[in-house]
Amino acid sequence: MLNTIMVIIGKVFALAIFAPLVSGIIRKTKNTIRMRNGPSVLQPYYNVRKLFLKDEVISKNASWIFYAAPVIVFAGSICALVLVLMARPGHLVSNSAAILIAAFFVLSLGRFFMALAGLDAGSSFGGMGSSREVFISSFAEPVAFIAIFVFCMGGGDNFRVSGVLAGFALFMVVIAETSRIPVDNQETHLELTMVHEAMVLEYSGRSLALIELASHIKQMVFFIMLSWCLFPAAGTAPWGWAVFSAEIGVIGIAMAFIEISVAKMRLFRTVDFLSFSFFIALAASIASSLGL
Amino acid sequence: MITFLPKEFFLFDSLTIFFFAVIGLICIPSAIFSIGYLREEALKKKLISWALLAAFILSMCFVVISGNLFSFLIFWELMSLTSYFLVVLDYKHEKSIRAGTIYLVMTHIGTACLMAAFFILYNYAGSFDYSAVKEAAFALPPNIRNIIFLLLFIGFATKAGVVPMHIWLPYAHPQAPSYVSSIMSGVMIKIAVYGMIRFFVMLLLPAPAWWGAVILVFGIISCLVGVIYALMDHDLKKLLAYHSVENIGIILLGVGAAIFFAARGVIPVAALAMCAALYHLVNHALFKGLLFLCSGSVYKATGLRNIEKMGGLIKTMPATALFFLIGAMGISALPPLNGFVSEWLTFQAFFSGAVESQGAVRIFMIVSAAALALTGGLAAACFVKAFGITFLALPRSAHAREAKETGFMMKTGMALLAVPVVIFGVGAGFIAPVILRVSRAVLGVQNVEVSLYLASVLPVLIAVVVLGTALAVFLWFRFGLRTGQVRYNTWDCGYYALDSRTEYTATAFSKPFRIAFSFFLLPYHKSEKMRDSFYHVSKFMYETHTTLVFRKFFYEPLVRLVYSFAWKVRKLQPGSIHLYILYIFITLVGLIALAAIF
Amino acid sequence: MTLNIILIGFLAATFLMVIAKRITALVRTFRIQSIFLFLYTLYMGLCQQHLELFVVCGLVFILKVVVIPLVLLRIMRRINVEEDLGLLINPQLSLVIALIFAYLSYLFAHNAMGLPYSQASAAFIASMTVVCIGFFLMVGRMKALGQVIGLLVMENAIFLAASVIAGGMPFFVEIALFFDIFVFIVIVEVFVYKVNRLFTHIDTSKMQSLKG
């Protein structure tokens, strides 16, 4: 028991530490494809370090929610990571689905507070960002749930039709949830198009550092889910951790390719994007009900 | 004539005790809250309010412990009547009169359906007693059973506020004083769910699977429609009322799934679904009661119900804000609070159901789960709006600016509901098995294994991890990392005149949803510019509204139809005595001609 | 034979009422009708030699032949309105309708009631026809007095019907009925005055302020 707990804590730490690296790799890949030099893969670490060392400016209008939100977001991401690691890959039974869904709920805890914090300062940007963030995520959630259901019902076999379709749907959800093009753009600070960045616009210093860390970890959580979805058997393979790392890397690079090959959508087109993913998920469920 | 007086007046089984507990859990804090709420009123009004409140609560209790259809009906009607009085307690407003009328008429339609069903049952059972009804139910012809089911479903659904019979709910609940709204929303509509469980699961056995499917489908419709309307509404209490529609939908998801799987013989799933439904029932009672009390507290402090005029209340009313936040987190199903546990159990029920079945049923379960997920996401969005606009940022009106924290009694009332919201979440390990026992008894299966291990452990785990991490970060910030903090204006792009008028509004917040659901909401807007000259617009008005489709395309045409018919009938009586005499003669001649028929 | 003549006279008087255009004419024809009724009861009394029948006969004469027409004519004099009866249906059509009523009564007596064909049934048919015509006068005539007379005609016809099919009501019932008619006419007189005073006419088709 204690052993298991220690292992999970160890894994959580490891993954949390490597989480910014994944973001760095994605960014590096994007720049490479664009034929740019770009910052190093370690740049996310530098950013976080810089932010932790800076003073922060807090709006006069803000309440305690503003202080609490980054901490809760960070804690939520960590908790989600814990939960995802608890759902054992390989023999994904109903309990695993329940745990994965719980992980989503925990992430929405953080999102809830982040959205509140966006409204807290009384700035229009924050409100706009919160509104859009909850908008997108509320449409993403059902798709993710169906995908998880279907994939867990697959029983951990590789490359079932339903599993692949579910993985595809989940991939689209991950794009939306990790604020990537075509749903959102992490790199922009153009007020009217940003979503996540608008919400956290008021943050600076160590709070912002926590938020950034939290989003790296969240991305990690999603990538882990995605990796299980695509190659469920990988976790039990020998050299599992290496296979796993490779998977994460592949997913990240795929993400980077998608990001540079499509244009950002208008906000209201994201509904179309997500409903498309919903139909894919539905197709997955139909496939699963046919036993495929 | 009065030969039908029943023999078994009262009934105590685990279901009644469960509902008793729910009633007590909500009504006591609400009653305490009412002491503070009514403090400034005249003694007469206080006494009337309390007398009505007591009558209301008692009638609910008696509905639950009735052991026969007859007293069930009487107390059901009394419950409607007393709650109607409570709705129109604030009798000077035309709005409350209107709300009361809509409420009473809808309730009456529901009760009429119940009456019809009860009397048909009475015919077959020869008695109003539940035991006789239960015995007779086995022998009922299928079509009669189905008619009874439909009548009872309409009757209970009307009271429960299931879409499309929800029309009264967003009028009546906001119009009642908040401590009453909390009971109405928290408990009264659950009594209808009690009726459904009592009749569909316990009395009219065996229930066919399609009953469960019907309930499930209506549950899905209710939760989606409820939450979408809630997103669009900016009246705090109305918003909460729409959330009641949503949550009743979620409860019905569980009830429907339970009936569905019980009929298909998958008992463990049925037990899990029923457990989830009952768990969500008590949870909704708790956080909805809490939220209504908070809204009452806000109303008392500001005199406002429109959240567009509030803002910044977290600074002036910190306790109310905290309680509201707890309620909002509960209703948004955020772990580790109670709403999370029950919604999550419902998901598990759907998932186990999907695993246990094949083909269309599996898709049906998955789609139901997706609907629930969408509902959950939208509910969270709605409460970000409700809490954010009401309590955060700057006050948007003078009333909100001058708000004062409410008194001790009201705070106590709220706290008594806020604490259980937390306990029912974190302490699910203690609560869930009890509720599982109730649901086993309800389904009449004793030896069914349902593992609630995860439900017991996970909320605690989440609480520990989240709080532990948060505490660690906090300690690190406090003692390890000592960077400075500067308080300054919100970033304003150099405009230097940010005030409450430039804040994001609830209307703006909900705009993406309005557009995404425009196929259902049918929004329309009008804008108006006041110009000083061609170049200078001195004032700009923008209004946007959504169409209440059920009202506009069903109830209003229906009412219009009835009225136009009534006006036509009215022309039959134009005041002419000659015509009247002619009527008598025609009746006479007609009857004589048709005497053979009679 | 005598009975038939009386009945024909009774019916003829009723048909005259149908085509009457003025109130006084209506009252006079009503009197004629009542005279035939009186003759009928007299004949019955002579046939059966019952003292009670003679008393009834006398009452018919006093009340229906003398008092009621006088009262009605007095009302006409007093209120001094135009005499026109106000026909909602013109006399020709009215006559046609009256004939239809006669046929309907025939059907009623033989098909619905199942009466055997006899003199009594003929008398019954006649009286039912008159009931219908009385009703028709109430519906088809605008003035208040038209309605009163219509009602009285119906009363007459019912009296006739009672005596032809059942041989008359018990004596004291007949007396009470006469009393009732008397009270009725007195009260109606009062109300006609009131109507005339308040409305300055007695046209009931214009009294339509209460509707719906």
Next chain:
Amino acid sequence: MLVALIIIVPVFLMVVSLFVRKIRPLGLINAAGYAGACVAGVMLLKVFLAGGCVPISLWGWIYIDSLSVFFLITTIAVTFAASVYSIGYIRLEIENGEISLRKAGSYFQLFNLFSFTMFIVPLLNNVALVWIAIEMTTLVSAFLVGFHNVKESIEAAWKYIIICSVGITFALLGIIFFYYTSSNDANVRSLEWASMLSGSGMFDPKIVRIALIFILVGYGTKAGLAPMHNWLPDAHSQALSPVSGLLSGVLLKISLYAILRFVILANFSVGYAYSARLFIFFGLVSLAVAGAFILVQKDLKRLLAYSSVENMGLISLGFGFGPFGGIAAGLLQVFNHAVTKALIFFCAGNAVQAYRSNNMNMMRGLIKAMPFTGASMFLGLFALVGMPPFSIFISKLCILVSAFQGGYHIIAAVMLILIAFAFAGLVYHISRIVLGSPPQALPCHKESLSAKLAFLFLGVFIVGFGVMIPQGFLDLLLSCQRLILGQ
């Protein structure tokens, strides 16, 4: 003896009202007299239930059975309440200058005459005399309807007299047909109830069918069954409010009593089922018509009048479901509706006096302006629409149970829908009157003590019978049921 006492009371009071000129003592004497009648009525019930009542008394003029006792008691109770209510009502009318002092005196005379005619109807042995008594009720109450002597009231009174007389003339024809078949086929040359009943087995069914239609249409006109109900809203809206209460509460029921008598007679030749179908027909038509008119009504007292039509329809339906316990239910509804409608008409009377208008759009905030009246009216409303714990709930429930037991599912469904219309209309209109804020110009208005007492008196019945029906009363109803079904 008791019966004679009951009959004498109104006669005596009428004589008194001829001589006493002052209004206040007159009203008090009136109320006291009817209180006495009430006591006598209760004693009569007791004696009757103990079996100590000879059916035929006073030289064969009076016939008493359970049906007559029931209707007599109902009549007396409502009349007493009306007499109590009249005290304050007439005083206020005089103060408001609506009626003169002299007319007030004549009000009491007419009131007593009216109640006399109503008292004797259930007691008379001879069906023709019953007919005459009912005609007399029309003629006497016409003065009370036209009491205000304004255009509308005279119009109403005129329509009332003429339409009811026409109707009742048809009833006379029906009586004659009964008499014909009774003398022809059963050799009973008498219109006395008991002797007709003894021969009723031999009546010619063909004629009885026709006769019963005449009776139902004829008396049904007076009983306010649609489509012959047209006089009813006019008369009820124009009459003085205590009289409206009496008209609606008692007068309609008295005609129903007459109908029932003939239904009993018809039982043995055509069977109850025939009457039941007729009752169901009239009941449904009444419910439908009343429901429609209630929805679009503007005048308070007309609204209540249509509600009476609705309730008569319900009662009629109850009789239609007779063999399944509907008769007792219908009779219970007769009593409950009588007291409830009286209460609510009295409340409406107070409201009309206060707002000086019958128009419901003018009335707001009654509960603020006149708390006692407003509260009574509100509770009366819920009693009227059949909410527990009030009495009509029970009787409505019984009617519905009998409908379902009789297997009249579709009729019961239609009935429930039509009741819902009436319910919606009544709640909509009356809640708007009772609630809301009263108009600024409303003069301060006191509620008279007598009105409050009358409300309380009726309220006791309304709530009491809703909670627990006295066993004696129940026995009476059941014996009526047996009587009507001819068991």
